[in-house]
Amino acid sequence: MGKKKLVLVGNGMAGVRCIEEILKLDPSGFEITIFGSEPHVNYNRILLSSILQGGTSFGDITLHDREWYERHHIHLYTGETVVQIDKHSQVVKTDQHRIVSYDQLIIATGSLPFSLPIPGADKQGVVTFRTIEDCQKIMEISKKSKNTVVIGGGVLGLEAAKGLLNLGMTVNVVHIGPYLMERQLDETAATMLQKELERQGMKFLLEKETKEIIGGTKANGLRFKDGTEVDADLVVMAAGVRPNVQLAKKSGIETNRAILVNDYMETSVPNIYAVGECVEHRGMIYGLVQPLYEQGKALAQRICGNEGLGYQGSVLSTQLKISGVDLFSVGMIHDKDSSTQSIKIYDEVERIYKKVVFQDHKIIGAVLYGETKERTKLLDMILKHQDVSDVEKVSLFPQVKDGGFSIASFPVSKIICNCNSVTKGTILEAIQREGLNTVEEIKKCTKASSSCGGCKPLVADLLSYLQNNDVEEVIDEKTGLCSCTTLNDDELVQEMQRQGLSTIQEVMEVLDWKNNEGCSICRPAINYYLGMINPEYESKQRALFINENRNAVFQSDGTYTLIPQMYGGITNPEQLRKIAQVAEKYHINDVAITSDQRILLLGVKKEDLSDVWSELNMRLSSPQVNGVQNIKTCIGEHICSCDKKPSIELAVSLEKQLEFFTTPYRVKMGISSCLHNEAGSTTKDVGVIRVERGWEIYIGGSGGRHVRAGELLCVAATTEEALELISGFVQYYRETANYLERTWEWVERVGLVHVREVLFDEELRHQLLQHLEEEITLRKKLVERSLY
Numbered sequence: 001m002g003k004k005k006l007v008l009v010g011n012g013m014a015g016v017r018c019i020e021e022i023l024k025l026d027p028s029g030f031e032i033t034i035f036g037s038e039p040h041v042n043y044n045r046i047l048l049s050s051i052l053q054g055g056t057s058f059g060d061i062t063l064h065d066r067e068w069y070e071r072h073h074i075h076l077y078t079g080e081t082v083v084q085i086d087k088h089s090q091v092v093k094t095d096q097h098r099i100v101s102y103d104q105l106i107i108a109t110g111s112l113p114f115s116l117p118i119p120g121a122d123k124q125g126v127v128t129f130r131t132i133e134d135c136q137k138i139m140e141i142s143k144k145s146k147n148t149v150v151i152g153g154g155v156l157g158l159e160a161a162k163g164l165l166n167l168g169m170t171v172n173v174v175h176i177g178p179y180l181m182e183r184q185l186d187e188t189a190a191t192m193l194q195k196e197l198e199r200q201g202m203k204f205l206l207e208k209e210t211k212e213i214i215g216g217t218k219a220n221g222l223r224f225k226d227g228t229e230v231d232a233d234l235v236v237m238a239a240g241v242r243p244n245v246q247l248a249k250k251s252g253i254e255t256n257r258a259i260l261v262n263d264y265m266e267t268s269v270p271n272i273y274a275v276g277e278c279v280e281h282r283g284m285i286y287g288l289v290q291p292l293y294e295q296g297k298a299l300a301q302r303i304c305g306n307e308g309l310g311y312q313g314s315v316l317s318t319q320l321k322i323s324g325v326d327l328f329s330v331g332m333i334h335d336k337d338s339s340t341q342s343i344k345i346y347d348e349v350e351r352i353y354k355k356v357v358f359q360d361h362k363i364i365g366a367v368l369y370g371e372t373k374e375r376t377k378l379l380d381m382i383l384k385h386q387d388v389s390d391v392e393k394v395s396l397f398p399q400v401k402d403g404g405f406s407i408a409s410f411p412v413s414k415i416i417c418n419c420n421s422v423t424k425g426t427i428l429e430a431i432q433r434e435g436l437n438t439v440e441e442i443k444k445c446t447k448a449s450s451s452c453g454g455c456k457p458l459v460a461d462l463l464s465y466l467q468n469n470d471v472e473e474v475i476d477e478k479t480g481l482c483s484c485t486t487l488n489d490d491e492l493v494q495e496m497q498r499q500g501l502s503t504i505q506e507v508m509e510v511l512d513w514k515n516n517e518g519c520s521i522c523r524p525a526i527n528y529y530l531g532m533i534n535p536e537y538e539s540k541q542r543a544l545f546i547n548e549n550r551n552a553v554f555q556s557d558g559t560y561t562l563i564p565q566m567y568g569g570i571t572n573p574e575q576l577r578k579i580a581q582v583a584e585k586y587h588i589n590d591v592a593i594t595s596d597q598r599i600l601l602l603g604v605k606k607e608d609l610s611d612v613w614s615e616l617n618m619r620l621s622s623p624q625v626n627g628v629q630n631i632k633t634c635i636g637e638h639i640c641s642c643d644k645k646p647s648i649e650l651a652v653s654l655e656k657q658l659e660f661f662t663t664p665y666r667v668k669m670g671i672s673s674c675l676h677n678e679a680g681s682t683t684k685d686v687g688v689i690r691v692e693r694g695w696e697i698y699i700g701g702s703g704g705r706h707v708r709a710g711e712l713l714c715v716a717a718t719t720e721e722a723l724e725l726i727s728g729f730v731q732y733y734r735e736t737a738n739y740l741e742r743t744w745e746w747v748e749r750v751g752l753v754h755v756r757e758v759l760f761d762e763e764l765r766h767q768l769l770q771h772l773e774e775e776i777t778l779r780k781k782l783v784e785r786s787l788y
Contacts, residue, residue, distance in 0.1 A: 570652075627661055
C-alpha cells in the first residue's frame with residue numbers, strides 16, 4: 001500500500017505536536033502537507049510575552065526549523081491560507097490557488113484575538129497581541145510612545161503589560177472585573193498579585209468598561225462608560241481569544257462555540273479531524289498548551305489506527321510568567337457551595353498565600369502565591385483523584401523555614417514538565433550523560449520547560465540540586481533485556497506497540513536484534529508481551545491447550561500430566577470414581593495429591609491423550625507455568641472448628657475468574673478461613689485471612705529460599721470487595737510488571753502506596769476489571785471458533 005495523504009491546516013503548536021506523535025507511531029506511513037497562514041515555521045506562541053519582557057529572543061521560541069520539516073519529508077507552505085475544504089472530493093484549496101488532495105485532514109486553525117467592537121478600534125496605535133508580527137509592531141510603536149493601556153487583566157494581558165513596562169512605558173491595565181485573573185484566582189490571591197505588580201510600576205483601572213478609543217487617526221486615549229478617560233498612544237487589546245472556525249463552518253463541519261469533536265477528535269465529517277484551540281470537546285474549549293498536546297497525542301493514536309480511550313479532558317493549571325511573581329493555579333479554586341471545603345495559609349509579612357479546595361475527600365483545586373514548590377505534588381494528587389481523607393491537611397504545606405518540598409524527595413518517576421511528560425529521571429539522566437549545565441541546554445535536550453515555561457523554576461532547582469557536590473543520586477546505567485538487544489523491557493513494549501509488531505520474528509527483525517534467533521531470555525519475554533498487547537496472539541500459541549477440557553503438561557520423559565480441576569480443593573464421589581476408572585483403563589499408575597489439594601495423573605502416553613480427555617470429559621487445571629496457580633485453602637485442617645465455607649467460596653470464585661491467564665511470573669495464593677489455621681497466606685504472592693472485620697489481603701510475599709512476608713494491602717469488608725481487589729491487583733501486575741518479575745519485586749519497585757492508590761480508585765479498578773473481562777470474553781469466542 002502507498003502512503004496515506006495527510007494534510008494539516010495550521011502550523012501552530014497543537015497541530016505540529018500531533019504530527020510529531022504520528023511520526024513516532026508510524027514514521028513512514030504518511031505523505032504529510034502542512035499549511036500555515038503565518039510566514040514562519042512552528043514557534044512557541046506562549047513565550048511571546050517573554051520576548052516583550054526581554055528574557056527571550058525570536059530565535060529562542062522556534063520549535064521546529066525548516067530542516068526538521070525537510071528531514072521528515074513534510075511539504076510546508078507558510079504564508080498560505082486554506083480557504084476551502086471540498087469534503088466530497090477530499091481536497092483543500094488555498095488563497096494561492098493551490099489544490100491538495102487528502103485521505104485524512106486535521107484542522108488546527110487555533111484562535112483569533114478578540115478585538116472589542118467599539119468605536120476607534122481601527123485607529124493607528126491599536127494592536128492585538130497574538131502573533132510574532134503583533135509583538136514586533138508593539139516593540140516598534142513603544143519606541144515612539146510613552147503611555148500604554150492594556151485592555152484585559154487576565155494572564156495574557158498581565159504578561160504583555162509587564163513586557164511594556166520593561167520597554168520603559170507607563171502602563172495602565174484596564175479590566176472589567178472587580179479583581180485580576182478572576183478565572184484562576186480568588187480575591188485574596190488577586191489582591192496580593194495586584195499589590196506586587198503595582199510595586200513594579202504597573203497601574204490598574206478595575207471595573208472599567210471601555211466605551212470608545214479616542215483620538216484622530218491615531219489613538220490618544222480611552223473613554224469609559226462611566227465618563228472617565230485615560231491617556232494612551234498605544235492600546236493593546238488582550239481581552240481574550242475566540243476559536244477560528246470560519247473554515248470549518250464554510251465547509252459544512254458542525255460547530256458550536258468551536259468545532260465539535262468526540263473523544264477521538266473526529267468532527268462530524270468522515271476523515272476530517274480537529275485539534276487545539278479551535279476545538280470544543282465535551283462542552284470545553286482549551287487554550288492552554290498541556291490539554292492541546294494531550295489532544296494531539298490522542299488524535300495521533302486514532303489516525304495511526306491504534307485503539308485507545310481517546311481524549312478524556314484535562315485539568316487546567318496556570319503559572320504566570322512575570323519575573324518577581326511566583327504564582328500557580330490549578331482546577332476549581334472557588335468555594336462553590338457546602339459540598340466544597342478549603343484550607344488556607346496566609347502570611348502577609350512574607351507575602352505568601354496558599355489555598356487548597358477539597359470535595360469528597362479529594363483535592364479539586366489549588367492556588368499558590370509567593371511560594372509554589374508544592375505545585376507538582378498538588379497537581380499530581382488532583383490528576384490521580386487521590387483520596388486525602390487520611391492525610392494530615394497541614395502536611396500539604398510544609399513550613400518555609402523547614403525548606404518546603406525538596407526536589408530530592410521527588411521519585412525519579414515524578415513528572416516535572418507536564419506539557420511534555422518529562423520526568424525527574426529523564427532530566428537527571430540527560431544532565432549526567434550529556435554534561436548539561438544550563439536550563440536552556442536541558443530544554444533543548446529533553447523539551448522540559450519548552451512549552452508553557454511554567455516548570456522552568458523546577459528544572460532550575462533540579463539542575464542546582466544535581467550540581468551540589470554532596471548529591472549521591474545517580475541514574476543507573478541502562479541495561480538491555482538480554483545480550484541480543486540494547487532495549488529494556490519498557491522500551492521493547494513501547495516499540496512493539498508503536499510499530500504494531502505481531503510476531504516474535506517480526507520483533508527481532510524490525511528492532512535490529514543482534515541474534516536473529518533470540519535467546520532463552522528474550523524469546524519467552526517477547527512471547528509474553530505479545531500476548532499482553534494482543535490476547536488473541538497468546539491464545540494461538542498454546543500448543544497443548546485446545547480448550548478448558550483438553551490440555552496437558554509435557555514431561556521430560558515424553559509423557560503428559562493432567563490435573564483435573566477441583567475448585568477450592570473440593571471434589572465429589574462421581575469425579576473421583578471417573579478419575580479412578582480412567583487411570584485404571586489407561587494404566588496411569590502414578591496418581592498424586594498436590595500441596596494445593598489437586599490430583600495429578602502422571603505418565604499419560606501421547607497416543608492415549610485424546611481418549612483420556614474424552615473419557616474424563618471434565619475441566620482441567622491450567623497448564624500455564626507462569627499464571628495464577630491453584631489456590632491453597634485450609635480445607636484439610638480438622639483441629640480448628642471455625643467456618644471454612646466463606647474462604648472456600650472466595651477461593652472458588654478467584655480460581656474461576658483468573659485461571660488460564662498468563663502472568664509475568666507464577667502467582668501463588670493462599671486463603672485462611674481464620675487466624676487459627678494456615679494456608680501459608682502471609683508468604684504467598686497474594687494471601688488472604690478471614691478476620692472479624694472482613695478479609696485481610698497481603699501482597700508480595702514469597703515462600704522460596706528467601707522467605708518474605710507479604711505486606712498488608714488492605715482489609716476488605718465483603719467477599720465481593722476482596723474478589724475485586726485481588727482480581728484488580730493481578731491484572732495491574734500483568735499489565736505493568738516486567739517478564740519474570742516476581743510480585744514482591746514489582747511491589748518493591750512501584751511502591752505499595754502506588755498499588756493502593758490504583759486499586760482504591762474506583763475508576764481505575766473498574767478499568768482493570770474491564771480489561772480482565774474483555775480477555776475472558778475473547779477466550780470464550782476463540783473456544784467457540786476452535787482456535788484453542
